[in-house]
Amino acid sequence: MFDFLRPNVRRMAGYTPGEQLNAPDIIKLNTNENPYPPSPLVFEAIRAALTGDQLRKYPQPLGDSFRQAAGRALKVDPDSILIGNGSDDILTVVTRALVPEGGIIASPSPSYVLYKSLAEIQNAMYETVPFTEDWSLPDPWPVKKAHLTFLANPNSPSGTMLPKPDLERLAEAGPLVLDEAYGEFAEWNGIGFASTRPNVIITRTFSKYYALAGIRFGFAIAAPALVRELAKVKDSYNCDALSLAAATAAIEDQAYYSGVRSRMIATRGRMSVALTEFGFHVTPSHANFLWCRRSDRPVKAIYEALKAKNILVRHMNYQGYGDGLRISVGTNPEIEKLIAELRRIV
Amino acid sequence: MFDFLRPNVRRMAGYTPGEQLNAPDIIKLNTNENPYPPSPLVFEAIRAALTGDQLRKYPQPLGDSFRQAAGRALKVDPDSILIGNGSDDILTVVTRALVPEGGIIASPSPSYVLYKSLAEIQNAMYETVPFTEDWSLPDPWPVKKAHLTFLANPNSPSGTMLPKPDLERLAEAGPLVLDEAYGEFAEWNGIGFASTRPNVIITRTFSKYYALAGIRFGFAIAAPALVRELAKVKDSYNCDALSLAAATAAIEDQAYYSGVRSRMIATRGRMSVALTEFGFHVTPSHANFLWCRRSDRPVKAIYEALKAKNILVRHMNYQGYGDGLRISVGTNPEIEKLIAELRRIV
Numbered sequence: 057m058f059d060f061l062r063p064n065v066r067r068m069a070g071y072t073p074g075e076q077l078n079a080p081d082i083i084k085l086n087t088n089e090n091p092y093p094p095s096p097l098v099f100e101a102i103r104a105a106l107t108g109d110q111l112r113k114y115p116q117p118l119g120d121s122f123r124q125a126a127g128r129a130l131k132v133d134p135d136s137i138l139i140g141n142g143s144d145d146i147l148t149v150v151t152r153a154l155v156p157e158g159g160i161i162a163s164p165s166p167s168y169v170l171y172k173s174l175a176e177i178q179n180a181m182y183e184t185v186p187f188t189e190d191w192s193l194p195d196p197w198p199v200k201k202a203h204l205t206f207l208a209n210p211n212s213p214s215g216t217m218l219p220k221p222d223l224e225r226l227a228e229a230g231p232l233v234l235d236e237a238y239g240e241f242a243e244w245n246g247i248g249f250a251s252t253r254p255n256v257i258i259t260r261t262f263s264k265y266y267a268l269a270g271i272r273f274g275f276a277i278a279a280p281a282l283v284r285e286l287a288k289v290k291d292s293y294n295c296d297a298l299s300l301a302a303a304t305a306a307i308e309d310q311a312y313y314s315g316v317r318s319r320m321i322a323t324r325g326r327m328s329v330a331l332t333e334f335g336f337h338v339t340p341s342h343a344n345f346l347w348c349r350r351s352d353r354p355v356k357a358i359y360e361a362l363k364a365k366n367i368l369v370r371h372m373n374y375q376g377y378g379d380g381l382r383i384s385v386g387t388n389p390e391i392e393k394l395i396a397e398l399r400r401i402v
Numbered sequence: 403m404f405d406f407l408r409p410n411v412r413r414m415a416g417y418t419p420g421e422q423l424n425a426p427d428i429i430k431l432n433t434n435e436n437p438y439p440p441s442p443l444v445f446e447a448i449r450a451a452l453t454g455d456q457l458r459k460y461p462q463p464l465g466d467s468f469r470q471a472a473g474r475a476l477k478v479d480p481d482s483i484l485i486g487n488g489s490d491d492i493l494t495v496v497t498r499a500l501v502p503e504g505g506i507i508a509s510p511s512p513s514y515v516l517y518k519s520l521a522e523i524q525n526a527m528y529e530t531v532p533f534t535e536d537w538s539l540p541d542p543w544p545v546k547k548a549h550l551t552f553l554a555n556p557n558s559p560s561g562t563m564l565p566k567p568d569l570e571r572l573a574e575a576g577p578l579v580l581d582e583a584y585g586e587f588a589e590w591n592g593i594g595f596a597s598t599r600p601n602v603i604i605t606r607t608f609s610k611y612y613a614l615a616g617i618r619f620g621f622a623i624a625a626p627a628l629v630r631e632l633a634k635v636k637d638s639y640n641c642d643a644l645s646l647a648a649a650t651a652a653i654e655d656q657a658y659y660s661g662v663r664s665r666m667i668a669t670r671g672r673m674s675v676a677l678t679e680f681g682f683h684v685t686p687s688h689a690n691f692l693w694c695r696r697s698d699r700p701v702k703a704i705y706e707a708l709k710a711k712n713i714l715v716r717h718m719n720y721q722g723y724g725d726g727l728r729i730s731v732g733t734n735p736e737i738e739k740l741i742a743e744l745r746r747i748v
Contacts, residue, residue, distance in 0.1 A: 057600060057627065058600065058627065058628055058631060060500055060549070060576065060577045060601060061499055061500060061628075061631055062499060062500060062501075062502055065498075065499050065631060065634060065635060066631065068634055069634075070633065070634035084459070087460055089458055089459050089460065090458060092458075093455065093457070093458055094457050094458060098457065099452055099457075102448075102452060102644070103449070103452070106445055106448060106449070109439065110616045111439070111440050111444065111445075111613070111614055111615075111616040111617060111648070112435055112436060112438075112439055112440060112613045112614070112615060112616060113430070113435050113615055113616055114433055114435065114609070114615045114616065115615075115616050115618070141487050141491075141618075141637065141640065141642075142637060142639060142640075144637040144638065144639070145487075145637055145640075148637060152411075152498075152523055152524075153407055153408060153411045154406055154407060154408060155408075156408055156503060156525065157502060157503035157504075157525075158503075170638075173634075177498055177634075177635050178498075179502065179503075203406070230406065231406045254403060254404065255404075255406060263460070267457070267458045268457055268458070269457075269458060269459055269460045269461075269639075270456045270457040270458060270459055270460065270461050270642060270643035270644070271457060271642045271643065271644065272461070272487075272639055272640070272641070272642040279404075281403065281404065282404055282407075285404060285407055285411060285412065287416065288411060288414055288415075288416035288519075288523075289411060289523050291487065291488060291490040291491055291494060292490065292516075293488060293490070293615075293618055294487065294488075294491075294618070295618070296487075296616060296617045296618040296642065296644075296645055297616035297617065298448070298616070298617065298642075298644050298645075299642055299644075302457070
């Protein structure tokens with residue numbers, strides 16, 4: 057019926073977002089949202105934006121106020137920042153700018169499944185290389201001619217990080233997106249690494265660390281001349297006035313988020329101990345979630361038993377790898393309930 | 403330096419948005435924003451959305467609450483609605499879903515210049531056919547093999563509309579996007595026409611009629627099975643929680659916007675009379691702007707003289723056609739100032 061659609065689009069399955077059951081009594085540990093609210097300054101900034109005529113008028117096309125604020129917060133050139141409607145928007149823009157039809161997109165796996173979807177939409181080839189058993193890269197990295205390589209660092213679902221020599225090998229092989237959606241939870245990030253490499257693009261999101269998944273905001277850090285090229289591909293007004301106001305206020309309140317981060321990392325430590333005691337193999341995490349597998353029983357049944365008790369975790373199943381539970385770091389009361397339920401289940 | 407960028411992206415100029423000089427005393431008649439504020443219910447809805455945890459959590463991926471509201475307001479099946487981060491996002495998604503590299507995008511011209519940019523980004527060919535002198539289509543329509551045809555109806559910069567037999571001819575030639583960014587200002591629209599034609603997609607924006615350019619929201623109306631295919635190509639969470647809340651409140655307050663529309667159409671009539679008296683050739687408009695040309699002197703100088711007086715209009719110059727001023731309908735006091743300045747200038 058719709059034979060005017062491109063065959064690559066017709067045959068793809070499309071990305072399935074994590075379940076969003078927004079009942080008030082649900083404990084939501086399945087999409088790595090921050091369990092704590094955003095900075096109070098974010099709410100103030102949005103309310104302030106409502107008093108002028110910012111709803112009625114087009115927003116800043118390049119988000120100059122945000123770029124200035126982010127430049128100060130991250131100590132980078134504001135011109136090296138490209139704003140996005142979530143970091144997914146940035147990943148899309150980079151793909152469209154670099155990857156021709158029939159081109160090659162590479163990434164190690166298991167990782168963020170959107171990378172494959174972006175290849176399918178672009179009608180490009182997706183070449184994935186499995187991580188080694190301990191979540192390292194195979195040496196040498198076998199994909200030499202990719203138009204674009206995606207590396208989530210920290211990675212999802214594992215929460216693991218590749219060290220800089222591995223980033224070096226990937227960047228030598230071609231253009232590299234360092235997807236740092238969880239970068240603020242880690243002990244180091246790739247900003248310094250990318251600053252001397254014109255073919256490395258860092259992407260960040262406000263959905264995790266900044267507790268703003270609802271406003272859809274992310275950004276890239278890349279060479280200013282590359283940012284100018286990528287800006288040609290993005291929609292002119294891809295970020296709205298309220299999201300820009302919220303993101304600007306958030307990135308200026310590093311003190312608040314640093315406190316939230318400390319609480320979450322402490323909770324993550326307790327979660328890891330408890331889950332290990334229950335017999336899960338828990339991968340050491342640099343992010344706001346834990347990857348939990350076990351060899352004695354199927355984890356899907358555990359996911360379902362938790363869901364029956366209104367606790368949502370993410371059951372992930374990767375072809376050629378197997379399955380596991382990705383459990384977001386929640387508040388302390390949420391994690392206590394999770395632990396109490398798991399004690400009954402396993 | 404960035405030879406990893408696609409050549410089609412490197413050589414394109416990129417879209418230049420209209421000037422956004424947001425000084426408080428600027429009279430902004432250059433980007434067809436609504437001069438009146440959005441419905442009071444929009445502000446209420448955004449404030450209400452701030453009280454829960456909607457900032458922290460991912461929004462509805464398909465915008466189900468908005469789809470229900472839009473379905474009621476427009477008397478269409480909610481499943482026929484695809485939400486977008488502005489209608490530009492929808493135009494991008496449709497292009498990526500239908501047009502392969504080397505494919506053909508067609509549109510009559512002069513029209514919205516984004517259509518050409520979308521072809522360039524996709525590395526497709528852009529075939530444009532000039533409107534006739536009176537803004538009609540050439541008969542027969544000469545582009546028979548386009549993967550996608552864009553028709554802005556009402557058109558910008560002209561404000562003119564093609565009648566249904568012309569839409570019929572375009573839809574017979576292939577997949578057609580009826581870009582109704584200004585559709586709510588016209589006396590009729592294409593919803594009924596599209597409802598029986600599975601290859602016609604209507605796009606709407608909240609930036610003009612709904613006075614919400616700042617929140618970036620638009621949508622498509624198409625066959626539900628086609629909407630499901632297009633949804634695979636959009637970013638999973640392309641619309642944020644506050645924009646969804648705002649758009650839902652706006653589309654439910656048709657009474658408010660109907661009143662705003664009446665005022666604007668009355669103002670447009672007065673503008674048209676005055677501009678004609680000043681020697682402009684003013685094209686009869688079905689939108690919230692007027693296309694004004696003159697044969698006795700260059701209009702660019704008039705644009706510049708107005709800008710020097712803090713009145714911004716849009717100077718448009720189209721290759722092979724020539725230039726003119728596109729002047730948005732403002733408030734009555736704004737238009738009085740415009741007329742007073744023009745009296746001095748021409």
